[in-house]
Amino acid sequence: MSRHADEAPMRARVPADIERPDRIAFGLSGRQLVILAVTGLLLYAAWTAVATVVHPLVFAAGGLPVAAGAYLLAVGRRDGSSLDAWVLAALRHRRSPRRLVPADGPVIPAPAWVATTAGPGDRLPLPAPLRLPAKGMTGDGLIDLGADGTTGLVAASTVAFGLRTPGEQNGLVAGFARWLHSLDGPTQIVVRAQRVDLTYLADRFLAAAPGLPHPALEEAARAHVAFLDDLAGQRELLHRQVTVAVRSRRGAHHAAHHAAEAVRALAGCEVPARVLDGADAMVRLAASLDPTAPALTPHATSDGGDNL
Structure with a gap:
């Protein structure tokens, strides 16, 4: 047994007051x-x-x-x-107004003959235009926030921390602390969880089972379908999605550089990650704006994608 095997998990001190005024x-x-x-x-x-x-x-x-x-x-x-x-x-x-609607300009007032049953003067206040923080998105997946800068999105995976030895845990914690200490701009880590429905996978396996070349394979596929049904009935499965958002006020080039640096730093912590391009970033933003949307189909990834 190595000397590091009995080491207690290390704690890295990361200052929480880096934005405190002088x-x-x-x-x-x-x-x-x-x-x-x-x-x-x-x-x-x-x-x-x-x-x-x-x-x-x-x-x-x-x-x-x-x-x-x-x-x-x-x-x-x-x-x-x-x-x-x-x-x-x-x-x-x-x-601020409570009712917001998507509009390019000011909301046109309703005609005078349109009456309501509540509000000041028996009329409800007009809705105001909805102004989202994002002004647009580039083909590289960078989000234009106007005066607030540009944001790049990084999809990260997870690490089985509890299965590592104390020495390995110390190395992961130290690597993650080095990345946090290297940050010189606003960075946000978002972990989103959704319930997972295994019906899609079970139906695919069941439909493909009769076409398998050997009866043993068909039997194994049907047994796996039974296992998935039993797993879904006994446990509440969650689909975990980790997104790292890095923002820079110095233009799109610096935001893209910070996103690439985050991928390299997380790789040092054995965290698979990748920078989201335009299509993937659009899908992830749309999912974050609609929490009630159906959960994505679970799948194994090796490029920093989503995990169960």
């Missing part, structure tokens, strides 16, 4: 300092305006909630975002 003073970022400074100046201006008519204790009682709210707004966090950004996003969501 601290300028007192452990606070520039945004936090601006919020606190503006609040302090407003309170000071209000005190100088009413100092002759309001008792200091009364002003302190009224200004303390304002100062506390500004402090929470500056240093608080919610769902991984700063509290001020979260509040602004909530306000934008509140003011």
Whole structure:
């Protein structure tokens, strides 16, 4: 037995605050300092305006909630975002229209004689045009996000991590950590699971069984069909699809380069992967936008495709 066989699985430390803004003073970022400074100046201006008519204790009682709210707004966090950004996003969501329709331009108002039974003035608000983040897709499968840059999609497979020795697990973890540390742009790993229906495979095997050249092969095919039916009845099978999206603001060339680098880095972790071309990227995006679509037919792949 080798020396590495008894090693405990290694843990690689990956910083989770790589996008944290720089601290300028007192452990606070520039945004936090601006919020606190503006609040302090407003309170000071209000005190100088009413100092002759309001008792200091009364002003302190009224200004303390304002100062506390500004402090929470500056240093608080919610769902991984700063509290001020979260509040602004909530306000934008509140003011944005709820009904969106695909349209190239503004939605044409309905005729005046069209009446509704709900909404302000007995009329429902008009739907707004649906604006998707993607502006288009190139033949190479790169997604144009407009001002947000370009995204490339990589289809990745999975690794039987639990079946590896501790030494092999350490190597996989170290390789994956090196890839994460090498990232210099936004990267997202999406794992999507769907129920798998084995009826398609069972029907194909059953239809092909009578044409097999030997009765033993036909018997084996029918036994395999029975096995698939029994497996589908006893277990809930899932079809797992792993997609890595890499984005770059420096143009399509850099996005394609980052996608190719992701494939090479994942290959070092023994993860089969490939860059999706235009047709495959379109199919994968369409599937992600329709979660209720029928599951894909399960099949074994060796090029970084989908797995059961």
